[in-house]
Each structure stands twice: as C-alpha cells, then as structure tokens.
Amino acid sequence: MANTHSEALLVFSSWNTLSDDLTLQQTRTLVNYFRENKLKSGKVSELYCTVLDVEVSEDQKKDAESVGVTLIPATRSKWLDPQEDPPGVHWLVHHDKYYPGLKELQHIKHVVSFSPKTKNAAAAIHESLFPQAQLHQLSPPEPNGVLFTFDIWNKDACGLTNYHRTIIHDFCVRKAKAGEQLIAYSTVIDLELSEDQKTDAKQCGVTLIPSKRKERGPMKKDSPKLDWLLKHEIHYPGIGKLKNIKYVVGYAPKTGWAAADIKETLFPDAKLVLINHAFPEKNCLFKMDDDEAELEEDMLKMASLANVLFSIGPKIYEYFKNAYRAKVDGRKLSDIPHEEILPKPGQVYFDGEVVNGTDTGTCSILTYGQLHTQEALKTCDSIAATIGNVANNLKEYHKLCPEWKIKGVSMEDVNKTRRYLNEKLNSPHVMPKLYPTYSVQKLLRVLQQSHLCLPPSCYTDYSFEGLEAMAAGLPTRVQDDSHIACMIAKAFPNAYRFLRHDTSSHIYGAENIEMSNFQH
Structure with missing residues (x-):
C-alpha cells in the first residue's frame, strides 16, 4: 500500500501575527492561502515552518498550533557571539549549519516560499534535502x-x-x-x-x-x-x-x-x-x-x-x-x-507597581483628566466638597492635612482655576496643586506617589482615568452610576457584589479583580 503521509515545509523568516513587512503580516493567512489554493488535489497531514528565532515563545507556539503548524527554530553555536552572527536569511541558505533538524523530516512533499527574501533559501533546501518534493514560490493576493x-x-x-x-x-x-x-x-x-x-x-x-x-x-x-x-x-x-x-x-x-x-x-x-x-x-x-x-x-x-x-x-x-x-x-x-x-488599559499601567498602605505621614489624593475648560472643572465640584470635609476632620482629629493633586488643567489662568477650586473646597486645610497635560510616564510617577484616586464625574465620555489608576493598583473611588462602576459590574460581577457591600464600597483596585475578564 502506498504511503499517503504528506508533509509541507514553509520557509518563513518569522512567525508573527502583526509585522511591518507585508510578507510576514498575519502568517496564519499565508498558511490558509497555501492550503486553500495549492492543495486542492490532496491533503497535507503536517505543516512545518522555519523561523529565525533561536527560541520560540509560548505565544508563537500557540498561535502556530492553532492553524496546525509546527515551528522549527534555528540552532546557533553557543560559542559564537550573537552580535557577530545576527539572525538573517543567510541562516536559511546555510540550513545544514543552522537547521540540522530539517534532515529528520521524512515525508516532505512541498517546499514553499512566500517572499522574495526566502526564495533562494527555499530553493537551496529543496535541492539538497527534498529534491523529490514540489517547490512553490507563491504570491498571495494583496491584503x-x-x-x-x-x-x-x-x-x-x-x-x-x-x-x-x-x-x-x-x-x-x-x-x-x-x-x-x-x-x-x-x-x-x-x-x-x-x-x-x-x-x-x-x-x-x-x-x-x-x-x-x-x-x-x-x-x-x-x-x-x-x-x-x-x-x-x-x-x-x-x-x-x-x-x-x-x-x-x-x-x-x-x-x-x-x-x-x-x-x-x-x-x-x-x-x-x-x-x-x-x-x-x-x-x-x-x-x-x-x-x-x-x-x-x-x-x-x-x-x-x-x-x-x-x-x-x-x-x-x-x-x-x-x-x-x-x-x-x-x-x-x-x-x-x-x-x-469593555476596554482594557494598556499594559504599562499594570506594570506601574503602585505600593498601597505605606505610612508616609501624608495623604495624597489624585484627580486627573482633560480639565482644560471651566465646564470640565465643574465635574470636580463634588470631589472638592468631599476633600474639603475630609481635610477639616483630619486636621481636627489627626493634625494631618491632605494633599490634592489635579493633573490636566489649563495653565493659562492658574489663579482663576485655583480660586474656583478653593471655593468648592471650603477648607483652609488643603491647597490644590495644579499640573498641566500629562504623559503616561509622568502619570505613572504620580500614581505611585498617591494614596487614592478620585476621577472626575464626567458623565458623557467614557472615563479611562479611573480605569488606568485601578490597573496600576491605586485604590480608586468612583460613583455608583459611573462608567467604571458599571464596567466592573459587567466584567467582574463577583468582585462588584463583594465591594458593593463592603464598608469601603466603591473603592476598587487591580488586586480585587482579574483583568483577563476584559473583552476587546
């Protein structure tokens, strides 16, 4: 009985779902193109794909396995300095040195190249290892x-x-x-x-x-x-x-x-x-x-x-x-x-490493957002009133004055903004510190120096501000009907029910929830 076991070798330089090189973009698409357009007459039981990586990541393996592909990484001599022998298509041309495992493949019937960069390498592999196989130089349709x-x-x-x-x-x-x-x-x-x-x-x-x-x-x-x-x-x-x-x-x-x-x-x-x-x-x-x-x-x-x-x-x-x-x-x-x-904050916020519960002898409260206009500042009215009451109580019983940092305000008329906020605070024991537009790195630094985040109560636009603070691990107090509270109730119902009935209700942090529940 004839051996019907058939394998194909795809000569790639990388396995990447998103890349600036169009021939590497979404490599699973190229695999599907090969299967659908070039193998109508027969099935291929195994697909192998070369990559220039010396080590293949778990994400690469899982992504390749999801479309039935086994990745073959390169082998580099441990005696060579990586800077003297950087990865390149020449590794594929000299496959006997960098891909010794290719010799162990026994049933290769197709050798495939999708890119002009790997055309010569595919031809060399075909000629020296699998002359009986069909050599394909494919040009997928423009994406x-x-x-x-x-x-x-x-x-x-x-x-x-x-x-x-x-x-x-x-x-x-x-x-x-x-x-x-x-x-x-x-x-x-x-x-x-x-x-x-x-x-x-x-x-x-x-x-x-x-x-x-x-x-x-x-x-x-x-x-x-x-x-x-x-x-x-x-x-x-x-x-x-x-x-x-x-x-x-x-x-x-x-x-x-x-x-x-x-x-x-x-x-x-x-x-x-x-x-x-x-x-x-x-x-x-x-x-x-x-x-x-x-x-x-x-x-x-x-x-x-x-x-x-x-x-x-x-x-x-x-x-x-x-x-x-x-x-x-x-x-x-x-x-x-x-x-x-359900938007997931950027990974940079999860890596923010905010340390909670540190007794520094002060209480630093953060509010940030796009607060450039008088109308935008009005969303901080209730926050100012709350902080003012807290400041009065802290001064009376603990001799401690809280610090209120507000980032994202217009610096064109700072005095007018400060007067407006002081009126809403109605307390001589706290002075708002105003800062202009912020970058991610500057925001992370302030998050790490704060004890509590009180995001603006802007109702119309989705509030990313409190979500970013939560991801960094900073306790965040939000209103019950806010965008963030509703998001937590939807994405993390168990955590929401627990926090909703806790004595510190409406205060959320990354330690309370599994961020993997976010949908994209």
Missing part, C-alpha cells in the same frame, strides 16, 4: 486595508488617545484569527511625523497618514485641526491613493462624519465601522455647540450609514442599544450589528 480616522498618535498620551492604539491592534488581531489579512492605516493631524511616532506606529503594525496644509490662499498658514478630516480631499490627499480599503473606522461623535464621508466618496465598497465613545450630550472633553437633541439626531443619522457599530462601556452601550430601536431615513438601526467593548 485588504483598514483606515482609522483619528487626530493624534501618541504612545505617551492617556485616555481615548492611548486606547486608539489598542483598538487598532485588537481589530487587526481579531480579523487575523479569522484568517483575514489587513494592513492598518491611521490619520493624524500632524503635518510631519516625528521619529517616535514612526517607530511606535511601525511596532503596532500601523502606517500613519499625516495632514497637508493648503499651499495657496489665506488658509496656507492655518494650524492643523480636527475639522481637516472633513476636508480630506485638500488636507489628506494621500488617503485617495490607498488600495483595497475594506473598512473605514470612525469614533462617534469625534470623527464619525469624517469617516462616513471618506467611505462614501473614496471607498464606496468598504464597510463603515463606528465606535461610540460618548453620549450625545454637550460634554467636557470635546467641545460641541449643538443642542443635545440635535446632537443625538446627528449621531443617529451617523449610525444609519454604518455597517457595524461598537460602544465603549456598558452605560454607553445600553444607551445606544435603546436609541437604535428607532428608524432613520427608513432604516431600522437595530438591524445593524452593535457590540459592546
């Missing part, structure tokens, strides 16, 4: 693209700006696991990209698209702004050059109309994806001059153009779940797929 409309790319930013980077990564990984290869793009309002932006975007597998100032006329000296996305034909001519855009993603209300217009005018066959990050009300983080009723109608019309809808957090999701029961221009919004996102 589809996803365009995210946003204004900022900054790894050191907090809140929605930082989470934007996570959303892009999660969206592409989700599609990769479904076997769909995507190239990610994101707009920024910067006229020129910094080296830090380029490097960080490359590591995230994203190509940034900067804006362009009008070359003639009175607008040639205008500063970049968010509205430029609505004039993309003038300020973002590079968008029109993109190919195979399958998804256009916008944030509602921030960039929703811009995404809808780009989709309609440039990529009519693409799907419009909208992510709700705020209620349709005047809010403290993004200036909106429309009446609330008009803004709600505006967001519903925006949603009627979408193919897929997402909402960040349970409160925003439940609000729109009810709002989408309506019809807009004859379209029933409830027929549009609508999913909830």
Whole structure:
C-alpha cells in the first residue's frame, strides 16, 4: 500500500501575527492561502515552518498550533557571539549549519516560499534535502486595508488617545484569527511625523497618514485641526491613493462624519465601522455647540450609514442599544450589528507597581483628566466638597492635612482655576496643586506617589482615568452610576457584589479583580 503521509515545509523568516513587512503580516493567512489554493488535489497531514528565532515563545507556539503548524527554530553555536552572527536569511541558505533538524523530516512533499527574501533559501533546501518534493514560490493576493480616522498618535498620551492604539491592534488581531489579512492605516493631524511616532506606529503594525496644509490662499498658514478630516480631499490627499480599503473606522461623535464621508466618496465598497465613545450630550472633553437633541439626531443619522457599530462601556452601550430601536431615513438601526467593548488599559499601567498602605505621614489624593475648560472643572465640584470635609476632620482629629493633586488643567489662568477650586473646597486645610497635560510616564510617577484616586464625574465620555489608576493598583473611588462602576459590574460581577457591600464600597483596585475578564 502506498504511503499517503504528506508533509509541507514553509520557509518563513518569522512567525508573527502583526509585522511591518507585508510578507510576514498575519502568517496564519499565508498558511490558509497555501492550503486553500495549492492543495486542492490532496491533503497535507503536517505543516512545518522555519523561523529565525533561536527560541520560540509560548505565544508563537500557540498561535502556530492553532492553524496546525509546527515551528522549527534555528540552532546557533553557543560559542559564537550573537552580535557577530545576527539572525538573517543567510541562516536559511546555510540550513545544514543552522537547521540540522530539517534532515529528520521524512515525508516532505512541498517546499514553499512566500517572499522574495526566502526564495533562494527555499530553493537551496529543496535541492539538497527534498529534491523529490514540489517547490512553490507563491504570491498571495494583496491584503485588504483598514483606515482609522483619528487626530493624534501618541504612545505617551492617556485616555481615548492611548486606547486608539489598542483598538487598532485588537481589530487587526481579531480579523487575523479569522484568517483575514489587513494592513492598518491611521490619520493624524500632524503635518510631519516625528521619529517616535514612526517607530511606535511601525511596532503596532500601523502606517500613519499625516495632514497637508493648503499651499495657496489665506488658509496656507492655518494650524492643523480636527475639522481637516472633513476636508480630506485638500488636507489628506494621500488617503485617495490607498488600495483595497475594506473598512473605514470612525469614533462617534469625534470623527464619525469624517469617516462616513471618506467611505462614501473614496471607498464606496468598504464597510463603515463606528465606535461610540460618548453620549450625545454637550460634554467636557470635546467641545460641541449643538443642542443635545440635535446632537443625538446627528449621531443617529451617523449610525444609519454604518455597517457595524461598537460602544465603549456598558452605560454607553445600553444607551445606544435603546436609541437604535428607532428608524432613520427608513432604516431600522437595530438591524445593524452593535457590540459592546469593555476596554482594557494598556499594559504599562499594570506594570506601574503602585505600593498601597505605606505610612508616609501624608495623604495624597489624585484627580486627573482633560480639565482644560471651566465646564470640565465643574465635574470636580463634588470631589472638592468631599476633600474639603475630609481635610477639616483630619486636621481636627489627626493634625494631618491632605494633599490634592489635579493633573490636566489649563495653565493659562492658574489663579482663576485655583480660586474656583478653593471655593468648592471650603477648607483652609488643603491647597490644590495644579499640573498641566500629562504623559503616561509622568502619570505613572504620580500614581505611585498617591494614596487614592478620585476621577472626575464626567458623565458623557467614557472615563479611562479611573480605569488606568485601578490597573496600576491605586485604590480608586468612583460613583455608583459611573462608567467604571458599571464596567466592573459587567466584567467582574463577583468582585462588584463583594465591594458593593463592603464598608469601603466603591473603592476598587487591580488586586480585587482579574483583568483577563476584559473583552476587546
């Protein structure tokens, strides 16, 4: 009886689900392409894949095994200095030295290369080890693209700006696991990209698209702004050059109309994806001059153009779940797929190493957020009143004055801001310390120096501030009906029930919950 056992060797230089090299992006997609398009006449029982790594990580192994692939790492002499012999495609060409285990493969019927970089290596392996096998040089179809409309790319930013980077990564990984290869793009309002932006975007597998100032006329000296996305034909001519855009993603209300217009005018066959990050009300983080009723109608019309809808957090999701029961221009919004996102803070916050319970002889309370306007500062009124009462009691019984740090305020009129907060504090025993816009690293330092976080009670936008503090391990007190409290109740119901009835109710920290419960 003839031996029907058949194996294939895929000559890759890396196994990576996201990479800046298009031939390496979402390698599972290349595996599926090989199976579906080149092996219709017969089955392959085993798939092996070379990688330049000397050691393969557990994540690589699990990802490869999920599509039936066994990874073959390289072998480097322990006597050689790694700097003198760095990984390269030449390792694959000299496979007898760096991949001695290939000789043990007995039933290879196919040797496959997907990239011009590994073509010669595949030919050398085929000729010397598996001359009886078929040699394939495959060129997969050009991958589809996803365009995210946003204004900022900054790894050191907090809140929605930082989470934007996570959303892009999660969206592409989700599609990769479904076997769909995507190239990610994101707009920024910067006229020129910094080296830090380029490097960080490359590591995230994203190509940034900067804006362009009008070359003639009175607008040639205008500063970049968010509205430029609505004039993309003038300020973002590079968008029109993109190919195979399958998804256009916008944030509602921030960039929703811009995404809808780009989709309609440039990529009519693409799907419009909208992510709700705020209620349709005047809010403290993004200036909106429309009446609330008009803004709600505006967001519903925006949603009627979408193919897929997402909402960040349970409160925003439940609000729109009810709002989408309506019809807009004859379209029933409830027929549009609508999913909830429970956002996970960046890993940098989990690594923050906040030490709790240290007796330092002081009590440092932190409030931070985008508090640049008078309307935004009003969200701190109840916090100020509470801290004022606490300060009066502490001074009377413990001779201790708390310290209140407020980060993210406008420094243009510091005295006016301080007077306003002092009026709300109504206590001579605490002086608010004001700080301007903050970076992630500066925020982590302040989190490590604080004893308690009291995030602003901004109702309209999803509150990332308290969530970041919790991830770092800092005790955080939130209102019962806040975005964070509702998120905890949804993601961690057991922890929420325990904390809700505890004497220190509404105070949450990373030690109380398993962050793996977050959904993306």
